[in-house]
Amino acid sequence: MRRVAVISYGMTKVDKHWNKSLRSLFGEAALNAINKVKNPKIDAIIVGNMCASDLSDQNNIGAIVADELGLTPITAYRVEAACGSGGAALLTGFSLVSSGVYDVVMVGGVEKLTDNIGKMISFSLGKAADAEYELFYGATFASLNALLMNRYMYVYKTPREAFADFAVLMHKNGAKNPYAQLPFEINREIALNSEYIADPIRLYDCAPIGDGAAVIILCSLEEASKYTDSFVEIIGISGASDTINIASRDDLLSLKATVTAANNAYKMAKVTPKDIDVAEIHDTFTITAAISLEDLGFCERGKFDKFLYEGAFEPGGIVAINPSGGLKSRGHPVGATGVYQAAEITMQLLGEAGKMQIPNAEIGLTHNMGGVGSSVYVSIMKRVK
Amino acid sequence: MRRVAVISYGMTKVDKHWNKSLRSLFGEAALNAINKVKNPKIDAIIVGNMCASDLSDQNNIGAIVADELGLTPITAYRVEAACGSGGAALLTGFSLVSSGVYDVVMVGGVEKLTDNIGKMISFSLGKAADAEYELFYGATFASLNALLMNRYMYVYKTPREAFADFAVLMHKNGAKNPYAQLPFEINREIALNSEYIADPIRLYDCAPIGDGAAVIILCSLEEASKYTDSFVEIIGISGASDTINIASRDDLLSLKATVTAANNAYKMAKVTPKDIDVAEIHDTFTITAAISLEDLGFCERGKFDKFLYEGAFEPGGIVAINPSGGLKSRGHPVGATGVYQAAEITMQLLGEAGKMQIPNAEIGLTHNMGGVGSSVYVSIMKRVK
Numbered sequence: 001m002r003r004v005a006v007i008s009y010g011m012t013k014v015d016k017h018w019n020k021s022l023r024s025l026f027g028e029a030a031l032n033a034i035n036k037v038k039n040p041k042i043d044a045i046i047v048g049n050m051c052a053s054d055l056s057d058q059n060n061i062g063a064i065v066a067d068e069l070g071l072t073p074i075t076a077y078r079v080e081a082a083c084g085s086g087g088a089a090l091l092t093g094f095s096l097v098s099s100g101v102y103d104v105v106m107v108g109g110v111e112k113l114t115d116n117i118g119k120m121i122s123f124s125l126g127k128a129a130d131a132e133y134e135l136f137y138g139a140t141f142a143s144l145n146a147l148l149m150n151r152y153m154y155v156y157k158t159p160r161e162a163f164a165d166f167a168v169l170m171h172k173n174g175a176k177n178p179y180a181q182l183p184f185e186i187n188r189e190i191a192l193n194s195e196y197i198a199d200p201i202r203l204y205d206c207a208p209i210g211d212g213a214a215v216i217i218l219c220s221l222e223e224a225s226k227y228t229d230s231f232v233e234i235i236g237i238s239g240a241s242d243t244i245n246i247a248s249r250d251d252l253l254s255l256k257a258t259v260t261a262a263n264n265a266y267k268m269a270k271v272t273p274k275d276i277d278v279a280e281i282h283d284t285f286t287i288t289a290a291i292s293l294e295d296l297g298f299c300e301r302g303k304f305d306k307f308l309y310e311g312a313f314e315p316g317g318i319v320a321i322n323p324s325g326g327l328k329s330r331g332h333p334v335g336a337t338g339v340y341q342a343a344e345i346t347m348q349l350l351g352e353a354g355k356m357q358i359p360n361a362e363i364g365l366t367h368n369m370g371g372v373g374s375s376v377y378v379s380i381m382k383r384v385k
Numbered sequence: 386m387r388r389v390a391v392i393s394y395g396m397t398k399v400d401k402h403w404n405k406s407l408r409s410l411f412g413e414a415a416l417n418a419i420n421k422v423k424n425p426k427i428d429a430i431i432v433g434n435m436c437a438s439d440l441s442d443q444n445n446i447g448a449i450v451a452d453e454l455g456l457t458p459i460t461a462y463r464v465e466a467a468c469g470s471g472g473a474a475l476l477t478g479f480s481l482v483s484s485g486v487y488d489v490v491m492v493g494g495v496e497k498l499t500d501n502i503g504k505m506i507s508f509s510l511g512k513a514a515d516a517e518y519e520l521f522y523g524a525t526f527a528s529l530n531a532l533l534m535n536r537y538m539y540v541y542k543t544p545r546e547a548f549a550d551f552a553v554l555m556h557k558n559g560a561k562n563p564y565a566q567l568p569f570e571i572n573r574e575i576a577l578n579s580e581y582i583a584d585p586i587r588l589y590d591c592a593p594i595g596d597g598a599a600v601i602i603l604c605s606l607e608e609a610s611k612y613t614d615s616f617v618e619i620i621g622i623s624g625a626s627d628t629i630n631i632a633s634r635d636d637l638l639s640l641k642a643t644v645t646a647a648n649n650a651y652k653m654a655k656v657t658p659k660d661i662d663v664a665e666i667h668d669t670f671t672i673t674a675a676i677s678l679e680d681l682g683f684c685e686r687g688k689f690d691k692f693l694y695e696g697a698f699e700p701g702g703i704v705a706i707n708p709s710g711g712l713k714s715r716g717h718p719v720g721a722t723g724v725y726q727a728a729e730i731t732m733q734l735l736g737e738a739g740k741m742q743i744p745n746a747e748i749g750l751t752h753n754m755g756g757v758g759s760s761v762y763v764s765i766m767k768r769v770k
Contacts, residue, residue: 001485019767021517044624053509058516060467063759066626067633073645077466077473077622077760082445088462091486099484100386101622124438131443132406141453149709239429239460243449246489248452260458302698375462 003221004097005231007186008036009343011214014181016114023068026110029213037227043102046093048085048109050337050343054124055116082128084370087377097218109336110213128371130245144372147196149287162305163286164191165272167204175323176355181210181331205286212333214340230350231331236269236380244363244374255373258295262378269380273297278320278348280341282369283327320358338368349383388606389482390616393421394728396599399566399716402501403626408453411495414598422612428487429460431477433470433494434720439509440501467513469755471723472762480628482603483763494721495598513756515630529757531583534672535638547690548671549576559710561740566595566716590671597718599725617734621654621765629759640758647763654765658682662746663705665726667754668712706743723753734768
């Protein structure tokens, strides 16, 4: 098992990119990454994407992006695990390099949602849930998460304001991120008075709809210094699944796949949650953030609000959460999100995060989720030099 | 790099399975494979699928099938390279085992097309081509391949009958396959007089539309005998891409991705085309078979008809082609096809192919293609014991 390094990263701003196609978005992020390193001979591209078939009438995205970059005939294919597609692509790229099947692998994600009407986008995203037992009955992603949020507040007596205040923190972070879709600050009143999406979830509890592409380049740790002077190592990585429909679960207040993927990744990396300096977690909704912070071991069960108000999730606290602004403020280009997270953690560990920089970040974590926790991917990275 | 074995296989009949869902088809093939081996502890499922988002309103298929099998929280995700999805899933499973990330990986493919009207199915399949430069202008898959067939007959002066006679051979083979969708023989007249699909392609030049699922189970070669007494080794595997739209190519009569993937796989396996005893190749259309046989090194350029009439593609010839009946007769459940091929070659090498058995088959090859040769996967397997 070869050790694997991340030698470069690139991304586009998350936005409504009405003037850029699926392939041109990917090309922009990829060239950004390629231009940071010396003559990388890329052997394969693994691309995370969820909605291109529905919203751009395009499958076979691997060939599309290899062609766009002039890199045919290299191996290129798509990986899909709903909103966790980027994380699954990262695991695939890791194993292709680790096994020695390929030496240099580009892992990317791309999503183009906004050329469509909202109803079509919502329907496409809903396909991450169970088509036969959830989607068919009219459940949307927001409504499924609303069930979790109601349950959380009922069981733990958590004040509604705490969720709004998490959104406020995310926007405070995202305001410093040049790639963020919503790079502005908000306050508690704005969040609490925003329109209902699915009671109790309001607009500012939700990640926005946006387009974007992100790319990282992997190679074996041994060869990394051929390409660049500064790189990070992937020291832990894992994926896990859960029942696709939430009605089949024993407990709505813990997402089993996050617990499993995180524990496997911690074990592989030989670290504990306390060792993580910075994390990009999958906060599709504020309730997803609360449960995920607990499942990842960053916070006691049911005490998300207490930890939040103690500053546990800010620099100098237990772990700096989502300096990018997270899905809430950076945005959530679905199949690309997991690769954005990996690019952002790489940027942090290399000390290249500008105004977002967490001082002395040495170990970082990404947490990427598809469905309501039915497909989860966790990676742990460490600064090498 | 650990060596990788195939320890089991399972499949459903390819058919119009109106009474079985996506998940139940996969479950049937998977249990079939699981029940052949001793207590396999499966660590991950990689599933090839192209059309579920369009035709079953379902993404996140990895979680769907892990849930169906009661195997959560294992890692499970989908791989997509259009009709080459199964081959890409096999490469992914290979690298996950080879790297040591996982010990036992189920590689499967599933497709459910026939619950929809023909127009929707054709549109969904068309998304393997270039949505912006081909599909948008009304090109279908058959019409793109018709361009190749016209060109082939023009350049090489090949008689039209040769393509019909290849279809006759495929149906002769498929008539012996209990899993085939069209298990009956035809003759030249039936093929030549069948209705036009896209001139010069007629109905019997085309693979049918069908549903099905296939599964193989991989583990490291070292551990294979823990699970079963008889297994095969994957000694070569590779993928390759080409420009997605065929107008960008230098030559319509060779599919560059097949040449690249095959040469890489031959090199890795340290064999030549002459060493292959049996092959399952991707004959979406009879013209695809002709070009692929040449690109794989089984036949001289432009002499597909000469080799066909010399019996080169039958048992005792150069290489036994598609004893399953190929896409033409066994059927083409799109994202599952590459896994059917791997299951069929495993069955041949283990001597378990019944009436389809090629005597003394020791080395076999699979050739799986997405788009008009824009995503190609080749694997080479060898009997171990």
